[in-house]
Amino acid sequence: xxxxxxxxxSQILAAGRRMTLRCTQDMRHNAMYWYRQDLGxxxxxxxxxxxxxxxxxxxxxxxxxxxxxxxDDFPLTLASAVPSQTSVYFCASSDSRGSGxxxxxxxxxxxxxxx
Amino acid sequence: GQNIDQPTEMTATEGAIxxxxxxxxTSGFNGLFWYQQHxxxxxxxxxxxxxxxxxxxxxxxxxxSRSKGYSYLLLKELQMKDSASYLCAPMDxxxxxxxxxxxxxxxxx
Numbered sequence: 001x002x003x004x005x006x007x008x009x010s011q012i013l014a015a016g017r018r019m020t021l022r023c024t025q026d027m028r029h030n031a032m033y034w035y036r037q038d039l040g041x042x043x044x045x046x047x048x049x050x051x052x053x054x055x056x057x058x059x060x061x062x063x064x065x066x067x068x069x070x071x072d073d074f075p076l077t078l079a080s081a082v083p084s085q086t087s088v089y090f091c092a093s094s095d096s097r098g099s100g101x102x103x104x105x106x107x108x109x110x111x112x113x114x115x
Numbered sequence: 116g117q118n119i120d121q122p123t124e125m126t127a128t129e130g131a132i133x134x135x136x137x138x139x140x141t142s143g144f145n146g147l148f149w150y151q152q153h154x155x156x157x158x159x160x161x162x163x164x165x166x167x168x169x170x171x172x173x174x175x176x177x178x179x180s181r182s183k184g185y186s187y188l189l190l191k192e193l194q195m196k197d198s199a200s201y202l203c204a205p206m207d208x209x210x211x212x213x214x215x216x217x218x219x220x221x222x223x224x
Contacts, residue, residue: 042214090157097210106157
């Protein structure tokens, strides 16, 4: 593994189903992030984690949950998917959060369609 | 509130120079990032400015004026592969990136 990986690449999901998007990084970065990107809008932060064992809410956290059991993994769970959660989801990581030189590096994304 | 303003789309010719402007309003400021995003791909880091002035990195340069809430990305010697969206993202006082919708740059031969 080099950098950040996400799985699945794409998924079609029935409304009401539970879904976990996976994100793994091998850069030993402390901070990790989940964003969604919708056409015509900027990236919107869903949840973040400053370090293993801690998580925080971003701009649009409703309907999503995260966990950070270790440094490498940061899964995003949709407990009961709704069509408005149709989007492209990007996971990102940075060496630390709270630094002005904190550059975020992105995974390839997961394209999720909720029907 | 926090706001980012970039042109939605720009067109330029291969070999030419293009300047993509970004104005922003944020709660506090801890620098500004520019990212490139090709269609269907992830954003990739281009530049970071925290002090006023111009930062040059090969064909790409980025400028910041904190007092004006203004930045631009300058791309020289345009190549077809530069066709992409360019995302302006200032960092607010909570070290959160505030993302603009991006500028889609179309390069014509």
